[in-house]
Amino acid sequence: MLxxxxxxxxxxxxxxxxxxxxxxxxxxxxxxAFSIIAGVNPMVGLYASFSIAVIIAFVGGRPGMISAATxxxxxxMVPLVxxxxxxxxxxxxxxxxxxxxxxxxxxxxKVMKFIPRAVMIGFVNALAILIFMAQVPHFLxxxxxxYVFVGxxxxxxxxxxxxxxxxxxxxxxxxxxxALALFADIEMRTVGDLGTITQSLPSFFIPxxxxxxxxxxxxxPYSIALAIVGLLETLLTATIVDDMxxxxxxxxxxxxxxGIANFINGCFGGMAxxxxxxxxxxxxxxxxxxxxxxxxxxxxxxxxIIVLGELVVQIPMPVLVGIMIMVSIGTFDWSSFTYLKKxxxxxxxxxxxxxxxxxxxxxxxxxxxAGVILSAIFFVAKISQVTVTKTVMNEASHFKVEGQLFFxxxxxxxxxxxxxxxxxxxxxxxxxxxxxxxxxxGAIDKVxxxxxxxxxxxxxxxxxATSQQLVDKLAIYNNDNAKMSAH
Amino acid sequence: xxxxxxxxxxxxxxxxxATSEVIKIASMNETSIxxxxxxxxxxxxxxxxxxxxxxVELDMKRRRKLMPVEELLRAANINYRVEILHGVxxxxxxxxxxxxxxxxxxxxxxxxxxxxxxVLGSVSHKVVKRAECPxxxxx
Numbered sequence: 001m002l003x004x005x006x007x008x009x010x011x012x013x014x015x016x017x018x019x020x021x022x023x024x025x026x027x028x029x030x031x032x033a034f035s036i037i038a039g040v041n042p043m044v045g046l047y048a049s050f051s052i053a054v055i056i057a058f059v060g061g062r063p064g065m066i067s068a069a070t071x072x073x074x075x076x077m078v079p080l081v082x083x084x085x086x087x088x089x090x091x092x093x094x095x096x097x098x099x100x101x102x103x104x105x106x107x108x109x110k111v112m113k114f115i116p117r118a119v120m121i122g123f124v125n126a127l128a129i130l131i132f133m134a135q136v137p138h139f140l141x142x143x144x145x146x147y148v149f150v151g152x153x154x155x156x157x158x159x160x161x162x163x164x165x166x167x168x169x170x171x172x173x174x175x176x177x178x179a180l181a182l183f184a185d186i187e188m189r190t191v192g193d194l195g196t197i198t199q200s201l202p203s204f205f206i207p208x209x210x211x212x213x214x215x216x217x218x219x220x221p222y223s224i225a226l227a228i229v230g231l232l233e234t235l236l237t238a239t240i241v242d243d244m245x246x247x248x249x250x251x252x253x254x255x256x257x258x259g260i261a262n263f264i265n266g267c268f269g270g271m272a273x274x275x276x277x278x279x280x281x282x283x284x285x286x287x288x289x290x291x292x293x294x295x296x297x298x299x300x301x302x303x304x305i306i307v308l309g310e311l312v313v314q315i316p317m318p319v320l321v322g323i324m325i326m327v328s329i330g331t332f333d334w335s336s337f338t339y340l341k342k343x344x345x346x347x348x349x350x351x352x353x354x355x356x357x358x359x360x361x362x363x364x365x366x367x368x369x370a371g372v373i374l375s376a377i378f379f380v381a382k383i384s385q386v387t388v389t390k391t392v393m394n395e396a397s398h399f400k401v402e403g404q405l406f407f408x409x410x411x412x413x414x415x416x417x418x419x420x421x422x423x424x425x426x427x428x429x430x431x432x433x434x435x436x437x438x439x440x441x442g443a444i445d446k447v448x449x450x451x452x453x454x455x456x457x458x459x460x461x462x463x464x465a466t467s468q469q470l471v472d473k474l475a476i477y478n479n480d481n482a483k484m485s486a487h
Numbered sequence: 488x489x490x491x492x493x494x495x496x497x498x499x500x501x502x503x504x505a506t507s508e509v510i511k512i513a514s515m516n517e518t519s520i521x522x523x524x525x526x527x528x529x530x531x532x533x534x535x536x537x538x539x540x541x542x543v544e545l546d547m548k549r550r551r552k553l554m555p556v557e558e559l560l561r562a563a564n565i566n567y568r569v570e571i572l573h574g575v576x577x578x579x580x581x582x583x584x585x586x587x588x589x590x591x592x593x594x595x596x597x598x599x600x601x602x603x604x605x606v607l608g609s610v611s612h613k614v615v616k617r618a619e620c621p622x623x624x625x626x
Contacts, residue, residue: 113541120538236536243545244532246573277533285529285575335534 020296
């Protein structure tokens with residue numbers, strides 16, 4: 001036990017603290033920008049990033065992964081905030097936590113394995129597109145200087161890292177361009193125009209909403225969507241961190257941990273969050289491996305806000321927009337284009353459908369659910385195809401059956417046979433098929449009995465052991481009575 | 488001749504040419520052992536995970552990249568083992584080579600990532616600068 005604590009927390013102290021600081025610096029612009037997307041005060045996102053990061057450091061199942069306020073979650077809460085306000089968002093965040101804890105307890109993480117990769121690729125691409133779209137109103141048609149600042153920010157964040165790796169480029173862009181805007185007295189919208197920064201620690205309070213069934217009905221759909229999307233992004237991120245570090249993680253513990261983090265976070269005035277792919281990659285790349293890196297990220301973030309809050313409100317919006325455009329470019333899966341060319345058509349359709357549904361509904365959960373249903377339909381359609389090939393050898397007709405024989409495929413199986421023949425020898429070879437259920441056995445029965453009606457001789461060969469068992473148990477064709485009545 | 492040889496490979500044409508050179512060197516000494524390393528690049532981790540159904544499949548995909556290299560080594564009867572590292576290609580190779588005290592490091596002049604560098608691959612450049620053992624760059 002002690003040994004485990006030591007390994008999780010203190011095996012990599014120096015690198016963990018340094019990586020945590022880098023992550024905290026990178027978290028600030030994102031937490032503010034995601035608050036603006038959700039339509040809440042920047043403090044809601046900053047408090048969320050602080051609370052979630054600190055709590056998940058203790059209760060998470062994937063050490064070294066960074067969780068905070070995220071774009072995926074912010075995008076889901078937009079209508080709730082617009083129609084009902086921040087208090088309902090906080091209530092929804094608490095409920096999201098409860099749902100995620102329940103998911104964790106019932107090991108829903110396992111079910112996530114069934115989400116096809118086409119849907120996951122669609123998910124990240126849709127997320128990238130939505131983050132980008134959310135930036136458009138902040139730079140399109142405002143002023144020339146806005147375009148210039150967005151452009152310069154992009155140049156800095158893409159070119160500077162080639163020469164200077166130790167300090168995150170977005171931070172340099174923020175510091176340099178905020179200073180420039182202040183000294184040159186350039187007129188631009190700032191973070192302060194969209195909200196206030198309070199230089200204080202979050203405090204505990206119960207969201208001011210009526211505790212009624214009506215409230216529950218308002219927040220429940222949002223909470224369930226937040227819970228699903230949050231876990232989806234979290235488990236994807238955990239798998240990426242697993243791969244990068246070459247270690248395993250406890251996905252169910254992580255699901256529970258996300259729930260606990262969101263529950264407490266909602267009580268301290270933060271918006272629902274989840275794991276972040278980009279930040280976790282930054283953390284691992286910077287050397288962060290243990291829980292200490294996540295804890296440092298949260299604590300240092302809060303420290304910076306308390307110390308530098310007054311300067312944070314001066315950040316020009318175009319700079320933030322530039323950084324968010326970088327985030328959306330980084331989120332997009334650029335290998336999707338080769339994927340579209342190489343993957344089976346049905347997978348491509350699932351991926352594109354997921355993206356389109358999200359972009360039109362602005363709801364990631366709807367895209368994911370539609371994608372899963374669509375790929376399930378494609379899957380059933382694919383395996384319900386049974387092919388039967390006929391060859392004539394030694395005066396007997398051989399039928400070779402290929403595919404899965406079950407309720408959805410019996411029709412195409414039955415259509416393959418011609419029952420008008422008389423007095424023939426018929427051999428049906430099942431060696432490349434599997435009989436799954438009563439319908440499958442029923443179909444075999446039907447074929448055999450139909451052939452018997454016209455005095456054909458039928459032999460069934462090649463059933464595998466489990467299929468044979470099922471046929472022995474359920475089939476009536478080899479029952480003497482049935483045979484007698486057929487003769 | 489060299490006994491502990493490290494071959495950094497990514498399945499590119501250059502790394503296959505590097506393999507042929509390694510075979511020439513290793514076949515001069517029956518006791519020499521070749522370690523083939525492939526670096527799973529951090530910056531590819533997201534798309535690697537997204538595009539594979541499970542970690543087993545991902546392992547297989549990476550291992551498959553080295554198949555042509557392994558085939559050459561097997562055909563030449565060279566003792567070898569394969570190691571997959573996770574990290575940034577240049578520094579990971581250097582760290583691995585220095586820690587395990589390899590006597591010779593062989594690497595292709597350019598990898599699969601042709602976008603990054605036009606003349607000499609950035610990875611091989613970094614490796615030459617920081618590795619503590621002799622480095623052979625194969626064109």
